[in-house]
Amino acid sequence: xNKQQIIEQIKxxxxxxxxxxxxxxxxxxxxxxxxxxxxxxxxxxxxxATHQVTVAYKPNTAFYEAYGIKGWKSLEKTxxxxxKNYPKIFTIADAKRGDIGxxxxxxxxxxxEDLNFDSVTVAPYMGSDSVEPFLAFxxxxxxxxxxxxNKGGLDFQTLKDKNGTMLYEKVLQESQNWKNxxxxxxxxxxxxxxxxxKIRKIVPNNFLLVPGVGAQGGSLQDVCKFGLTKxxxxxxxxxxxxxxxxxxxNFVEKARENALKLQKEMESILQKKCLI
Amino acid sequence: xNKQQIIEQIKxxxxxxxxxxxxxxxxxxxxxxxxxxxxxxxxxxxxxATHQVTVAYKPNTAFYEAYGIKGWKSLEKTxxxxxKNYPKIFTIADAKRGDIGxxxxxxxxxxxEDLNFDSVTVAPYMGSDSVEPFLAFxxxxxxxxxxxxNKGGLDFQTLKDKNGTMLYEKVLQESQNWKNxxxxxxxxxxxxxxxxxKIRKIVPNNFLLVPGVGAQGGSLQDVCKFGLTKxxxxxxxxxxxxxxxxxxxNFVEKARENALKLQKEMESILQKKCLI
Numbered sequence: 001x002n003k004q005q006i007i008e009q010i011k012x013x014x015x016x017x018x019x020x021x022x023x024x025x026x027x028x029x030x031x032x033x034x035x036x037x038x039x040x041x042x043x044x045x046x047x048x049a050t051h052q053v054t055v056a057y058k059p060n061t062a063f064y065e066a067y068g069i070k071g072w073k074s075l076e077k078t079x080x081x082x083x084k085n086y087p088k089i090f091t092i093a094d095a096k097r098g099d100i101g102x103x104x105x106x107x108x109x110x111x112x113e114d115l116n117f118d119s120v121t122v123a124p125y126m127g128s129d130s131v132e133p134f135l136a137f138x139x140x141x142x143x144x145x146x147x148x149x150n151k152g153g154l155d156f157q158t159l160k161d162k163n164g165t166m167l168y169e170k171v172l173q174e175s176q177n178w179k180n181x182x183x184x185x186x187x188x189x190x191x192x193x194x195x196x197x198k199i200r201k202i203v204p205n206n207f208l209l210v211p212g213v214g215a216q217g218g219s220l221q222d223v224c225k226f227g228l229t230k231x232x233x234x235x236x237x238x239x240x241x242x243x244x245x246x247x248x249x250n251f252v253e254k255a256r257e258n259a260l261k262l263q264k265e266m267e268s269i270l271q272k273k274c275l276i
Numbered sequence: 277x278n279k280q281q282i283i284e285q286i287k288x289x290x291x292x293x294x295x296x297x298x299x300x301x302x303x304x305x306x307x308x309x310x311x312x313x314x315x316x317x318x319x320x321x322x323x324x325a326t327h328q329v330t331v332a333y334k335p336n337t338a339f340y341e342a343y344g345i346k347g348w349k350s351l352e353k354t355x356x357x358x359x360k361n362y363p364k365i366f367t368i369a370d371a372k373r374g375d376i377g378x379x380x381x382x383x384x385x386x387x388x389e390d391l392n393f394d395s396v397t398v399a400p401y402m403g404s405d406s407v408e409p410f411l412a413f414x415x416x417x418x419x420x421x422x423x424x425x426n427k428g429g430l431d432f433q434t435l436k437d438k439n440g441t442m443l444y445e446k447v448l449q450e451s452q453n454w455k456n457x458x459x460x461x462x463x464x465x466x467x468x469x470x471x472x473x474k475i476r477k478i479v480p481n482n483f484l485l486v487p488g489v490g491a492q493g494g495s496l497q498d499v500c501k502f503g504l505t506k507x508x509x510x511x512x513x514x515x516x517x518x519x520x521x522x523x524x525x526n527f528v529e530k531a532r533e534n535a536l537k538l539q540k541e542m543e544s545i546l547q548k549k550c551l552i
Contacts, residue, residue: 099338
């Protein structure tokens with residue numbers, strides 16, 4: 001998938017919503033637990049109910065690995081189901097990988113070739129040669145952690161050098177010089193709205209993947225104020241707020257309701273900014 | 277496994293060698309490819325041939341994930357084989373994980389509970405609440421990236437703040453204040469010998485996991501000069517230099533030869549420092 005195709009989908013659906021598929025067996029409706037593969041069944045029903053208002057799905061690999069091989073099978077079934085039934089939807093393996101060169105290539109193969117995701121999240125700590133192997137894959141996106149939404153995101157990411165440049169800014173600046181940097185998307189938490197203006201000055205053209213709206217307390221309006229570009233440039237993720245809207249037999253309807261609510265808010269913002 | 281048990285094994289075997297099980301189907305002896313599970317078979321033979329001179333094995337998860345569910349089965353079989361046959365050997369899942377709190381807990385469950393590794397490598401970029409969920413597991417070690425051996429390791433890890441403190445030093449300093457920090461081990465590349473003295477001042481008591489000896493050009497003597505402590509405090513990893521010593525039918529003998537060579541060098545260093 002390429003950038004124009006993502007933008008096109010956003011304009012058609014009037015939505016830049018990404019739904020995080022972080023499936024915890026302790027949180028899903030108990031009636032699903034009797035099925036052979038409750039994780040996949042849960043994802044399938046959530047996807048079928050929300051695909052019209054979302055442009056991306058983001059399974060976080062931790063929630064699958066925790067169940068071992070069974071979990072990996074659920075992940076594989078989920079991405080296969082998405083690619084087969086909704087091929088225009090952007091898929092993100094939220095895996096936060098990164099290793100020395102040849103090893104990153106193996107991770108890239110795992111997510112881009114074996115599982116056929118459109119993108120994967122990557123941690124920047126190990127530098128250029130840990131990220132460029134991902135960027136070497138054509139029509140695939142590498143989503144680099146910049147400024148994360150969690151409390152610990154401020155432990156190191158906002159450390160300043162002698163010129164006052166923070167670490168996450170260095171990550172943005174440096175990574176712009178890496179090969180195929182146009183295939184980079186950056187993770188910026190919705191809980192950090194005060195940073196978006198500065199971030200857009202450094203990376204005016206790349207998409208941002210923004211988690212932290214909803215359960216973590218971030219505001220969509222605040223994110224859009226400086227985050228939106230003429231090419232939209234935002235994918236805003238909600239996980240728990242949508243998929244765990246209810247854990248009863250009505251979980252599908254409640255998930256759709258909450259996704260639709262966010263989509264409507266997005267539509268209104270896009271209209272006000274004359275982007276649709 | 278606890279620290280005393282690791283030290284005891286090092287003293288018994290006169291070795292602080294860790295062998296990296298980074299199994300690439302394009303590099304292993306072709307005669308193994310006819311078997312049902314070449315990756316596991318390769319690991320099993322390498323382990324059986326080297327377990328007397330090594331105290332740790334470190335499969336890098338990328339090399340297993342690249343082969344999908346089949347690869348995860350090989351990883352599961354490898355750790356099960358190790359735990360059953362060589363329970364005193366320290367096991368490291370080289371996975372470089374890390375995510376927001378509840379998600380890191382899922383990763384910790386994956387590696388500490390489902391697969392039953394003794395330790396897992398973790399990236400520090402997302403800060404305290406991305407690492408502490410791993411540290412919450414008793415008798416398990418969290419191996420935090422500090423100063424990595426690859427070229428890109430110098431992109432961000434050695435950035436200085438206004439006081440001249442480098443990012444990796446901040447990571448060492450801050451993480452010492454995290455809950456259960458005595459269960460931390462730090463990754464420091466053998467290609468950075470000039471940093472070991474400073475590192476030992478910040479973390480005098482934690483073990484260091486040192487990759488980069490051999491194929492990447494690091495020197496064992498240089499690492500030991502300032503890296504060794506009264507409790508030894510070092511696990512030095514070699515992957516390619518041992519497991520790919522030959523790709524003929526004699527690969528087991530050649531791997532053993534190279535492992536033994538490193539062990540003898542370690543034995544001589546431990547004796548000179550009066551540590552055994």
